[in-house]
Amino acid sequence: MYNEEERKPLIEVRGLKKYYPVRGSTISKNRPVTHAVDGVDFEIYEGETLGIVGESGCGKSTIGRQIVALEKPTSGHVLYQGESLSDMATGRLRKIRTQLQMVFQDSTSSLNPRKQVYDILAAPMLYHGIIESNMLDGEINRLLDLVGLPKSMKHRYPHEFSGGQRQRIGIAKALSVKPRLIVCDEPVSALDVSVQAQILNLLKQLQDELKLTYVFIAHGLGAVRYVSSRIAIMYLGRIVEIAATQELFDDPVHPYTQALFDASPLPAPKLRGRQRIVLKGEIPSSVNPPRGCRFHTRCLHAIESCRINDPELLIVKSGSNHKAACPVLLAARGEYNA
Secondary structure (H helix, E strand, C coil): CCCCCCCCEEEEEEEEEEEEECCCCCCCCCCCEEEEEEEEEEEEECCCEEEEECCCCCCHHHHHHHHCCCCCCCEEEEEECCEEHHHCCHHHHHHHHHHEEEECCCCCCCCCCCCCHHHHHHHHHHHCCCCCHHHHHHHHHHHHHHCCCCHHHCCCCHHHCCHHHHHHHHHHHHHCCCCCEEEEECCCCCCCHHHHHHHHHHHHHHHHHHCCEEEEEECCHHHHHHHCCEEEEEECCEEEEEEEHHHHHHCCCCHHHHHHHHHCCCCCHHHCCCCCCCCCCCCCCCCCCCCCCCCCCCCCCCCHHHHCCCCCCEECCCCCCCEECCHHHHHHCCCCCC
16 A cells, blocks of 8 residues: 555654653652653654554553644654654644644544534634635535535534534544544544444545545554554554554564454454463553563563663564564564574
8 A cells, every 4th residue: 555665754753752740749850750652753654544552551642642733742753744843833833733633532522512513613614714704614514425424414513413423523623624644543432333333434435535644543453453554553652563454463573462462352263262362460650661671571571681671663574664672572583683
């Protein structure tokens, strides 16, 4: 679907870190912080869907907010077409942000309960000068048609819709300013399974029709596999593995990725009795993350160097863009010396 060597990235994330002060702690230079995102690098290519997967609190949603400039990073940069979002002047950033939109997990809280759908969709278009007021009605009808809602619903309030319908309105709101990239932050996790499938199919259809680029954040591997071109696996603020979707599922390298896959049910009765990797213990605190590899406290393959050295993402095999941050298992494959 894409070729990293031939295409320039739409988004580049370089050394991204985002720390939050711990609530209730004293105000001082040594105030403890939560390392939500702690040094990540990746690219997003136009027309693809990058899936981001990991446990709760690993930093997935924080990365999404940085990409659409809802927050400024503690350090590092998010580059949009080579230009750092955090260094942009306010006026320039306001124009760029129309091209970077977000669909939120909670469709109820992301829509103003006091506004009708018409006003919810009209407000961003008028604010950014996307369309003239005399053309609003036709454009809102077009947006509702795009997301599969009848135009007769445009004068209803958000509470009059089902969860799936509200998420369609959230998607229409993101589309209203004609974005190039949309961050979908767990957009189907609160929906029934049948409705999840409808929303996922809608996102794929819109991507094809409007030439959109997605970042799809989720817990469920099934949904991420269905919509993603590539997948990044996160653990405790770091990306531990990233690869094309099929390659990642065919050959997961990092122990955490393998454990995630083993935790997912497979529709294959012959594999029902297979030996699974079961993680023990809890995720370490993101306020005081472990030294070295952050996964070593739960890893079956950890050796002494894992407790000391902070592993980098390394190419799994020549000719591939598959990267993993586990020198121990890469050495076992004959690629590197741990």
